[in-house]
Amino acid sequence: MVRTVTRYSAATVVLVITGVIALFIALAIVLILVDANTGNMIVNAIVTVGDFFTTPFQGMFPQANEERDVLINWGIGLLAYLAIGGLVALAIDRDARAVRSAIAHRHEHSGEMPAQRRFQRLIFQEQA
Numbered sequence: 001m002v003r004t005v006t007r008y009s010a011a012t013v014v015l016v017i018t019g020v021i022a023l024f025i026a027l028a029i030v031l032i033l034v035d036a037n038t039g040n041m042i043v044n045a046i047v048t049v050g051d052f053f054t055t056p057f058q059g060m061f062p063q064a065n066e067e068r069d070v071l072i073n074w075g076i077g078l079l080a081y082l083a084i085g086g087l088v089a090l091a092i093d094r095d096a097r098a099v100r101s102a103i104a105h106r107h108e109h110s111g112e113m114p115a116q117r118r119f120q121r122l123i124f125q126e127q128a
Contacts, residue, residue: 009096011089018085024049025078032070050074053081 028050036043051058057077063069 009093011093011096014085014089014092018081018089021053022078022081022085025053025074025081028054029070029074029078033067053077 054074054077
């Protein structure tokens with residue numbers, strides 16, 4: 001029996017989380033701009049989540065029109081989440097690559113076999 005293991009890097013997790021937050025903010029902006037019924041449970045939930053995540057950005061650039069205020073300030077929040085999430089994921093990915101490279105370099109010069117290759121060699125010996 002062959003078992004496949006999927007690995008998700010920390011950078012991927014950060015991108016997924018910030019992407020989901022950005023999606024809620026974008027949906028909330030659209031729902032507010034089209035004047036969706038906030039009495040509806042789904043609309044209310046999406047707008048509430050969007051409101052929560054954009055709280056630090058609300059009132060940055062006050063506008064006389066409420067819809068324009070939401071579009072500008074929540075839009076800034078949306079872009080900020082995407083930018084910061086992308087930068088954090090990039091930093092995590094670079095750091096992970098550097099660590100993997102250092103480990104591989106250390107094993108090349110020590111003559112020691114990495115644990116994964118030792119495990120694979122053990123599996124193939126048992127199968128033979």
